[in-house]
Amino acid sequence: MKYTRLRVGMKLIPLCFLVFVMTSISGCDSDSNSDDDMGVETPETPENPETPENPEPPEVENDLPFLPDPGAGKSWTIQPKVSNEFDFEGGKDAPEFANDWQDVFFNGWTGPGITRYTPEQSKIENGELIYQANVVGNTIQTGCVTSKEKAVYPLYMEVKVKLSNSVLSSAVWMLSEDSTQEIDNLEAFGEKENEYFSKRLHLSHHVFIREPFQDYQPLGQETWYTDGKGTQWGDDYHNYGVLWLDPWTLKYYVDGELVRETPVDEIDPEGYTGGTGLVKPMHMIISAAAQSWREGNSGIDFLTDPSVTKTERTIMRVDWIRVYKPE
Incomplete structure (x- = not known):
């Protein structure tokens, strides 16, 4: 609500x-x-x-009592250009969406592996952004929207999402214009038959060198959060948030509870940022995808998996995305 x-x-x-x-x-x-x-x-x-x-x-x-004090005379204030409630008439043609968001990846990328980001696979209806995937030939067509504007730390980004009940990723993340710095607020797989992934949220980030290509992200089990209560995250809506406080501070929240803080020495141990840490303004991204690494690790065939071919199971729902800065 x-x-x-x-x-x-x-x-x-x-x-x-x-x-x-x-x-x-x-x-x-x-x-x-x-x-x-x-x-x-x-x-x-x-x-x-x-x-x-x-x-x-x-x-x-205080709407965000769990966040740090924003400073004297300031409060955590919504940034309208990179936030959206999706509670308007007219769908994606409405100015409330079209003025600040685009129905494609910001640089034209079509997605990982056999994923194809396609505008037809997303819609805004009944106050929600909704994705539904389809198998088309040898591809998985899914939705992706990105903000036209970028934002930089200090910021807190929070979303209310119901994951799809499928092997596809439901993801909300940030990426710099040159695709060298990335923060993943939410990356999860809601397929309920999978006892491992359905109970875990991947809370991580990347730093890249594009030429020659190198990719660093923390890979420990601590990046796969489980609440210890057996919660399958796709059963209901949850609020997922990440606090990007400064170049070396990332804190992750689920339903207002701090669940992970990335150690400073895990932000950029390889020096891919040249010692700056996470400093580049980033686009907000909401996407679903067939992630190639799961084909090898889990033996998934996305083209035939019943959680994908039954398209109703691929539905991902986003109630809102809100980005706050201290002002």
């Missing part, structure tokens, strides 16, 4: 709370009935009321 929020100062607060404040603070204009209209006697105002020179602003709910 989505909630309408308005900004007061640098805060986002629930609309119902704003109505309460606006009808409670003396001197604020409101469309609500006055006390006189409701038959309530209004107390007289003193001739010389003592008003503080700098009255305290009304307290507001």
